[in-house]
Amino acid sequence: MFVPQVLDPKKARTIDEFIAELRLLKAWAGNPSITELTRRIHRDWQRAGRPRGEWPARSTVGNCFQMGRRRPNADLLLAVVQALVGSDEAIVSGWRQSLRAVLGEAEAAARVSAYNRLPAGPSAFIGRTGLVAEAEALLTRDAQMPTLTLEGMAGVGKTSFALHIAHRVLAGERTDIPVLFANLRGSAAQGPGADPAAVLETFLRLLGITGDRIPYDLDARTALYRQLLAGRSALIVLDDAADAEQVRPLLPRISGCRTLITSRRALDSLAEAARLPVPPLAPDDSVELVRAATGAERLVSDLPAVQQIADLLGHLPLALSAIGRHMRDHPAWALGDYYREPLITLALEGGVRTALAASDARLSQGARRLLRLLALHPSTEVEIAGAAALLGEPSATAERHLAALAAEHLIERTAPRRFRIHPLTHAYAEERLCIDEPATHIRQALTRLSEHSHRWGADMRLETRTIRGLRLPIPRQHAAADGERNSPLPQPHTGRVLAA
Structure with missing residues (x-):
């Protein structure tokens, strides 16, 4: 059977995109009714020896064409494909492979790292005194729903800075306020970012809601989440956001609740949030970070060399820490051994390349x-x-x-x-x-x-x-x-x- 190239399930990256391709396939196949598709599936499953109790109802087949499905029945979706294209296994196999890839992405997006406590902050936070004061002022300002976004390049230390601020804010609060933290994986090198619906499911469980009471719909979950936070002065930390669309359902938008967001991307469309750029470290703070990571006093003898290293690394904390660890682990290396080329290569190998x-x-x-x-x-x-x-x-x-x-x-x-x-x-x-x-x-x-x-x-x-x-x-x-x-x-x- 010839199927036009425009009908390409491999283009699908999400369940909704797969369903959109399935709708096109249905139109190409002459747009058979849901009743007719149900009849064909029953016929195919009867031939395969499947018991009548497993045969889908008409409404269940119709749901295969609905968008917004988070837990689709892969077996039934493939049965619909076969009902549309007939017994051409090559075509069905292509749709099967695409569906597996899409479901793998959906499963990865549903994996969430969320907690009702803050992770430990940096053991020794260095510098940025003025920026800390500015962030605290923005997060504790008189606005009813203060939301602060920390933005900056990969490796600049946004997460460490956010946790430092969050721990300082929490230290001045009573101990029973809700605290929620989630890693949204917006800059993950492999796999999709966290699905906000999955994050909300975890947040609701952490707030005491049992699984049977958690709504299926994203908007309903957001409404329940905000209802539970009303009047509780919660602190929400959303780390590594991909974009404003991922963040919006997770914002409490409740008087007294504070939200701290980090992102590599400029979230300028998030109008309700104050934005604070996180720049590389100041030169003196860069030297101090290298010394702290090295854990050795040998750097004191030639601070100009350390300053030049920090300059060549652009005062990026991720790179400074990587070079500091290299100095600690390679005491035979003199500071003069850190030429530009090996220095830059060591920094890239130390995590900067992956981050960029x-x-x-x-x-x-x-x-x-x-x-x-x-x-x-x-x-x-x-x-x-x-x-x-x-x-x-x-x-x-x-x-x-x-x-x-x-x-x-x-x-x-x-x-x-x-x-x-x-x-x-x-x-x-x-x-x-x-x-x-x-x-x-x-x-x-x-x-x-x-x-x-x-x-x-x-x-x-x-x-x-x-x-x-x-x-x-x-x-x-x-x-x-x-x-x-x-x-x-x-x-x-x-x-x-x-x-x-």
Whole structure:
């Protein structure tokens, strides 16, 4: 039997998308009535020797075409497919594989990490005194339903910061207020984010509701959740939110309840929440974090070297902690051994690559390509026109992709038409560039960027550089800056920079 390619169940990523494809299949098959489909299923199951008690009712078959089903009967869905396409096993097999994939995603989304207590915060929280005060003021302000979103790039320490704030707020409260915490897995590298309906089911159980009293419908669960929190001054922590749609059903919206949200994505559509960007650490705090992670006093002898390490890592807490642990576990390494290349590689290997890759995976194809091409730009700051030259696309397209990168906090907007890329994001982009872009496209992007620079009279020169084994003429504004970036760190005993 020939089925048009437009009917492709492999496109489905959710149960609702699978049902939408099933509806199209029904229309293609001549739109048989539910009564006729039920008759065909009864016939097929009778031939297969299934007892009459298992045969579905007409209403049950009709429910197979309803959206919003969270626990569908996979056996019956496949019976509907077979009733529509006949005995063509190849077609039925394709639908079976798609359904298994969809149900696997649904099952993963239903797995929830939620508790009626806060996880332990960082044992030694370092720095950010001003930001802590600002967050506490926003979360305990006079507003009836204070909601605060902490946003920032991967590895900047949003969860540690949120838990530190939550524990401080809780310390000043009476001990019997409800506390709810959920990991929403919005930036999980593998699998979907947590289903808000599943989170609410766990929250309701933690609030004392038995399973038989938990509504099936998402809106009904949200209503019961808010009813239970009324007048109880609860503290809700929603960690690693994917987007505003995932968060909205979980907001108490009850007077006196406070909600703390963390997300890598800018949740600007969540109008009821105050937004607080979490930047990388201040330089002095970065040095202190490296010293704390190292657990050794040997760093005191050459603080300038530690400061340079922190600068090269962009003061990102995840990277600083990874390098600190490496120093602790490798006492034979002198500070001068942490050249730029091994330093950046160690940071990427220490978790930064995985964290950035998860943010990268959420991007559109165009935004991902621009991220990689930004590794070719002569400085860490780029204007829209320069990005358009790299892409070979109109400025409006480049601006849209830059905005998408900024929304994921992979770059930072510094002015209306200017953006800055973090050193480790730049390193990740350079690492991916020659893997994901063919050499001819890279050289074409460099040619366009060079022509753009000449048109605008920029003081640039081309310098041959090897990126992942590919020798490229990279434009540089200042040769000295590039030399400094590739130089090793100072030797501990001299404090002087070694020759590159």
